[in-house]
Amino acid sequence: xxxxxxxxxxxxxxxxxxxxxxxxxxxxxxxxxxxxxxxxxxxxxxxxxxxxxxxxxxxxxxxxxxxxxxxxxxxxxxxxxxxxxxxxxxxxxxxxxxxxxxxxxxxxxxxxxxx
Amino acid sequence: xxxxxxxxxxxxxxxxxxxxxxxxxxxxxxxxxxxxxxxxxxxxxxxxxxxxxxxxxxxxxxxxxxxxxxxxxxxxxxxxxxxxxxxxxxxxxxxxxxxxxxxxxxxxxxxxxxxxxxxxxxxxxxxxxxxxxxxxxxxxxxxxxxxxxxxxxxxxxxxxxxxxxxxxxxxxxxxxxxxxxxxxxxxxxxxxxxxxxxxxxxxxxxxxxxxxxxxxxxxxxxxxxxxxxxxxxxxxxxxxxxxxxxxxxxxxxxxxxxxxxxxxxxxxxxxxxxxxxxxxxxxxxxxxxxxxxxxxxxxxxxxxxxxxxx
Numbered sequence: 001x002x003x004x005x006x007x008x009x010x011x012x013x014x015x016x017x018x019x020x021x022x023x024x025x026x027x028x029x030x031x032x033x034x035x036x037x038x039x040x041x042x043x044x045x046x047x048x049x050x051x052x053x054x055x056x057x058x059x060x061x062x063x064x065x066x067x068x069x070x071x072x073x074x075x076x077x078x079x080x081x082x083x084x085x086x087x088x089x090x091x092x093x094x095x096x097x098x099x100x101x102x103x104x105x106x107x108x109x110x111x112x113x114x115x
Numbered sequence: 116x117x118x119x120x121x122x123x124x125x126x127x128x129x130x131x132x133x134x135x136x137x138x139x140x141x142x143x144x145x146x147x148x149x150x151x152x153x154x155x156x157x158x159x160x161x162x163x164x165x166x167x168x169x170x171x172x173x174x175x176x177x178x179x180x181x182x183x184x185x186x187x188x189x190x191x192x193x194x195x196x197x198x199x200x201x202x203x204x205x206x207x208x209x210x211x212x213x214x215x216x217x218x219x220x221x222x223x224x225x226x227x228x229x230x231x232x233x234x235x236x237x238x239x240x241x242x243x244x245x246x247x248x249x250x251x252x253x254x255x256x257x258x259x260x261x262x263x264x265x266x267x268x269x270x271x272x273x274x275x276x277x278x279x280x281x282x283x284x285x286x287x288x289x290x291x292x293x294x295x296x297x298x299x300x301x302x303x304x305x306x307x308x309x310x311x312x313x314x315x316x317x318x319x320x321x322x323x324x325x326x327x328x329x330x331x332x333x334x335x336x337x338x339x340x341x342x343x344x345x346x347x348x349x350x351x352x353x354x355x356x357x358x359x360x361x362x363x364x365x366x367x368x369x370x371x372x373x374x375x376x377x378x379x380x381x382x383x384x385x386x387x388x389x390x391x392x393x394x395x396x397x398x399x400x401x402x403x404x405x406x407x408x409x410x411x412x413x414x415x416x417x418x419x420x421x422x423x424x425x
Binding site: 032033034035036037038039042043046047077078079080081096097098099101102 | 151152153154159160161162174175176195196244245246247248249250251253254255258259327328329349
């Protein structure tokens, strides 16, 4: 199960692990096709050409496979979708809950994934 | 800096801006839509649209996408998630700089910057967004299964969402600053007959408390001044919209006391060649249909203006 967005997707926990293994810098937005999530997908789609050193993916929040993100300790207090997570060399380095602006997203990308 | 000349610059890519772009491009005028956020504006924030003529039901996201495709198919240029600066609304040439590297120039400009959900702007609100503070019941309601929550506001959205949240929460308390609700009668009746809903009037939240997540709120009775500390799991805020006109504050563009752009029935502002469309315009009703109507009129007025310049 994947989201109907124009982004590349993560469908399973196995694929999630593989993406982290294959890429140094990874941003995954785990959400639904709802009003708090769509703007974040849109931002990711618009900035991915500028941040070629970052792998951008989405993941379906309601898939059991996304427990790999939903149950991560960094997300334990999150009560708003999407859960957006950032990984550096396989380690989660930042996570946000609910809608984010482009400025908030790029601030994390610039801080954690300096080109 | 690169310079680009177009006939009309449209600031804002919601229903009004996309409609204006569609009409202008179809009339063979060069138009660019510039949006610092997501194309579709508040339209994409609407789960279901059931009262748009000609379409039985659709999602706001789908409707916005279709409008975007229509505008692009006619040749309208669209740029989203960009930074806008150095806006010049006066003189013969209207200009705006995109991402600090492209200056767009046009004889006419349509302001279609729309509106945004109003925040309470009290301490702790921004920090605890997504950690107990929410603005979307359909998105986040299921995180509050069997929990106690507050809903802020007294309009239709607030009361309807409060009722919908009783599907999840064990108790919903509506807190509203006035002594009565502004919602329609049927919405008020739905709230009053729901045994899970409690009502606190003439009160406002003054602070959100919690370290890692929302743990409590402070609220004040506006009549007596008495303050309360209330442990709570979640707060949903639905207190209406405000116009996205911050970038025009301090300019010579005429705004009303609510910071909405003042215009005549042809969407002409007080500045020559500057038109307005959509939820940022001073008007009574704000619907997708009224935004589309505004966008149409603004585009046709801009075309008239361009023709008068030749």
